[in-house]
Amino acid sequence: MVDLQKVIDAKSYCYKLVxxxxxxxxxxxxxIEKRKQIFILISGEATLIRYDVRGNKDIVDxxxxxxxxxxxxxxxxxNSEMSVIASKKCKVLTIMLDDVLKKCDSRCKNHDMLNELxxxxxxxxxxxxxxxxxxxxxxxxxxxxxxxxKTLSIESYSPIIRIPFSLTDLADFLSVNRSAMMRELKxxxxxxxxxxxxxxxxxxxxx
Amino acid sequence: MVDLQKVIDAKSYCYKLVxxxxxxxxxxxxxIEKRKQIFILISGEATLIRYDVRGNKDIVDxxxxxxxxxxxxxxxxxNSEMSVIASKKCKVLTIMLDDVLKKCDSRCKNHDMLNELxxxxxxxxxxxxxxxxxxxxxxxxxxxxxxxxKTLSIESYSPIIRIPFSLTDLADFLSVNRSAMMRELKxxxxxxxxxxxxxxxxxxxxx
DNA sequence: AGTATAATGTTGCTTATGCAACATAAAACA
DNA sequence: TGTTTTATGTTGCATAAGCAACATTATACT
Numbered sequence: 001m002v003d004l005q006k007v008i009d010a011k012s013y014c015y016k017l018v019x020x021x022x023x024x025x026x027x028x029x030x031x032i033e034k035r036k037q038i039f040i041l042i043s044g045e046a047t048l049i050r051y052d053v054r055g056n057k058d059i060v061d062x063x064x065x066x067x068x069x070x071x072x073x074x075x076x077x078x079n080s081e082m083s084v085i086a087s088k089k090c091k092v093l094t095i096m097l098d099d100v101l102k103k104c105d106s107r108c109k110n111h112d113m114l115n116e117l118x119x120x121x122x123x124x125x126x127x128x129x130x131x132x133x134x135x136x137x138x139x140x141x142x143x144x145x146x147x148x149x150k151t152l153s154i155e156s157y158s159p160i161i162r163i164p165f166s167l168t169d170l171a172d173f174l175s176v177n178r179s180a181m182m183r184e185l186k187x188x189x190x191x192x193x194x195x196x197x198x199x200x201x202x203x204x205x206x207x
Numbered sequence: 208m209v210d211l212q213k214v215i216d217a218k219s220y221c222y223k224l225v226x227x228x229x230x231x232x233x234x235x236x237x238x239i240e241k242r243k244q245i246f247i248l249i250s251g252e253a254t255l256i257r258y259d260v261r262g263n264k265d266i267v268d269x270x271x272x273x274x275x276x277x278x279x280x281x282x283x284x285x286n287s288e289m290s291v292i293a294s295k296k297c298k299v300l301t302i303m304l305d306d307v308l309k310k311c312d313s314r315c316k317n318h319d320m321l322n323e324l325x326x327x328x329x330x331x332x333x334x335x336x337x338x339x340x341x342x343x344x345x346x347x348x349x350x351x352x353x354x355x356x357k358t359l360s361i362e363s364y365s366p367i368i369r370i371p372f373s374l375t376d377l378a379d380f381l382s383v384n385r386s387a388m389m390r391e392l393k394x395x396x397x398x399x400x401x402x403x404x405x406x407x408x409x410x411x412x413x414x
Numbered sequence: 415a416g417t418a419t420a421a422t423g424t425t426g427c428t429t430a431t432g433c434a435a436c437a438t439a440a441a442a443c444a
Numbered sequence: 445t446g447t448t449t450t451a452t453g454t455t456g457c458a459t460a461a462g463c464a465a466c467a468t469t470a471t472a473c474t
Binding site for chain 2: 430431432433434440
């Protein structure tokens with residue numbers, strides 16, 4: 001894997017990397033059709049939030065270290081407004097899509113290095129998105145919860161999982177009704193399938 | 208954008224591209240944990256199908272020219288079986304993930320070219336996956352249909368859209384019940400929001 | 415510390431969606 | 445061309461999930 005720091009340090013004429021910091025709850029970006037920005041999350045956690053016409057909130061995605069995001073990856077529609085909010089203190093790197101895709105006259109080493117970095121990040125990101133689809137295509141709340149928890153468990157190599165946001169947000173993330181989800185969580189506990197440890201930690205009693 | 212043919216022609220010692228053809232309904236690949244293969248669809252159309260423990264079929268994804276797929280992008284779980292089936296005659300290119308990610312001793316030009324190609328394909332793919340998530344996170348069948356149709360409409364620059372598979376498969380793709388979806392399609396027609404043209408073509412009367 | 419705000423937990427009722435079963439039409443096949 | 449298979453269309457009933465309203469607990473704020 002390419003060293004991120006190396007790419008940051010390697011100043012180049014053909015692209016410009018800008019590093020920025022954000023406090024908790026600050027808006028990192030909102031998706032506007034015209035810009036074509038790419039963000040790489042260096043540290044912290046953030047959520048991509050969408051408000052639809054009726055004002056309903058959806059957690060469209062959750063980002064952590066190494067996540068790539070930005071309106072460059074979205075077909076931005078006029079009827080929904082998306083923004084990325086830091087849920088913890090964040091450090092991000094921004095690049096313009098055009099800078100990445102354009103060919104520099106002489107194939108410069110730095111550009112190739114940037115490509116390699118982005119390729120690696122996009123790889124992981126694709127896997128992440130596929131997992132997310134795996135979760136939300138499940139038909140019942142119970143199945144969504146179980147698959148999502150399993151993903152978290154596999155990622156952390158542990159049967160004890162930490163949900164990276166509030167239960168209220170989890171419901172939005174799984175795109176289900178919150179109280180229905182609470183009901184289901186209780187049912188899963190009653191059935192001895194999961195066990196609540198604290199606020200956002202559960203122990204999985206299945207495999 | 209890098210020319211695909213150029214990459215195919217550029218023989219290199221550090222990676223191996225293999226071109227394969229598949230007839231309609233043939234299985235292109237099934238996702239097995241151990242392999243780390245990447246497929247690029249050169250021509251044709253294919254669907255990624257999952258059968259869960261209970262035998263329910265889900266259309267997890269739909270691939271067309273330029274799509275990238277393979278178990279390399281999946282956290283393959285033991286409890287669901289996935290396979291890619293050609294829905295039309297297909298030509299695909301296969302590469303091993305390890306060949307892409309490994310560093311060759313001397314940074315070879317061909318490898319950089321391959322990286323650039325893959326980066327471009329993954330870009331588009333990420334956008335595609337995000338659109339898909341946009342669709343299935345919608346809470347009602349009606350909204351799912353409308354957003355999906357809108358996506359198709361934007362892609363084809365036309366209010367007349369072609370659903371790339373049967374209505375039965377569309378229901379699996381949106382992960383909703385088929386008869387409930389049929390009911391909703393009819394309701395959308397009755398409400399003058401869409402208009403059926405033929406088997407899998409609809410005209411959108413909204414924007 | 416005390417107040418305001420947001421998250422969690424719980425319930426009764428409503429509704430959209432799932433499910434099953436069937437008829438009809440269209441493809442696929444031989 | 446006739447036969448089999450698959451897709452489409454439709455319905456009544458069952459149920460999971462949505463919604464609203466509220467109490468309780470935790471967190472944030474000054």
